[in-house]
Amino acid sequence: MVAPLRISVVGLFALSACAPEVEWASTGDDLAAQPKSVSSHEGTPEGVAVLDFLNAESTTVDVLDYDVPMDARAAGNLIGHRNGGDDLWGTTDDDVFGSLDEVDSVRWVGPKTIERMVDYVSSLGMVPSGSDELGTFDGVTFTVDEAEATLDLVNTASLDYLDYDLGLDIRAVNSIDEAGDIDSLATLAGLYYVGKTALTTLKEDARWDNDTIAN
Numbered sequence: 679m680v681a682p683l684r685i686s687v688v689g690l691f692a693l694s695a696c697a698p699e700v701e702w703a704s705t706g707d708d709l710a711a712q713p714k715s716v717s718s719h720e721g722t723p724e725g726v727a728v729l730d731f732l733n734a735e736s737t738t739v740d741v742l743d744y745d746v747p748m749d750a751r752a753a754g755n756l757i758g759h760r761n762g763g764d765d766l767w768g769t770t771d772d773d774v775f776g777s778l779d780e781v782d783s784v785r786w787v788g789p790k791t792i793e794r795m796v797d798y799v800s801s802l803g804m805v806p807s808g809s810d811e812l813g814t815f816d817g818v819t820f821t822v823d824e825a826e827a828t829l830d831l832v833n834t835a836s837l838d839y840l841d842y843d844l845g846l847d848i849r850a851v852n853s854i855d856e857a858g859d860i861d862s863l864a865t866l867a868g869l870y871y872v873g874k875t876a877l878t879t880l881k882e883d884a885r886w887d888n889d890t891i892a893n
Contacts, residue, residue: 815867828863
């Protein structure tokens with residue numbers, strides 16, 4: 679006869695202590711233990727504004743906690759990440775945010791925390807537009823207008839146009855086709871075989887089309 683399995687109370691506590699801790703995001707409805715995904719604002723004017731806001735010296739824990747507002751733990755972790763080990767802005771150990779994916783990886787920060795920051799920077803008029811610089815992707819710098827024109831091009835042009843007229847690498851063309859509707863420069867630049875050469879070609883063609891229409 680097999681002896682019954684016995685687990686002591688001490689054993690149960692030991693098992694509990696070893697179990698991974700489930701962490702809730704700032705709004706209580708995002709499990710930080712779930713796999714992270716790139717924010718839908720990555721590479722957009724709103725996303726750029728959030729990064730500029732988070733990396734600015736004037737953005738403190740109190741600003742994030744009370745003005746945005748967000749969970750105090752998220753606010754503290756964001757500033758702690760940015761300022762580095764010495765907890766001082768503008769020193770050599772700073773780890774400024776380079777992407778919203780990096781922001782999203784901070785403990786207690788989830789998609790809704792990012793949405794709160796998007797709303798906040800939008801209310802302050804910090805979101806770039808028109809001829810404002812959006813960012814540099816694979817070594818190619820785009821204004822907001824250039825980014826919008828380029829996205830419009832890749833989302834409406836035929837495969838033959840991208841392949842034969844523009845002379846893009848067919849592998850880049852296939853990546854663009856398989857991606858479907860491309861909503862940001864970050865998404866476009868992240869596609870296989872879409873690098874500096876392809877982005878430069880697309881940017882120049884989109885700008886030429888816009889100039890032609892305008893004139």
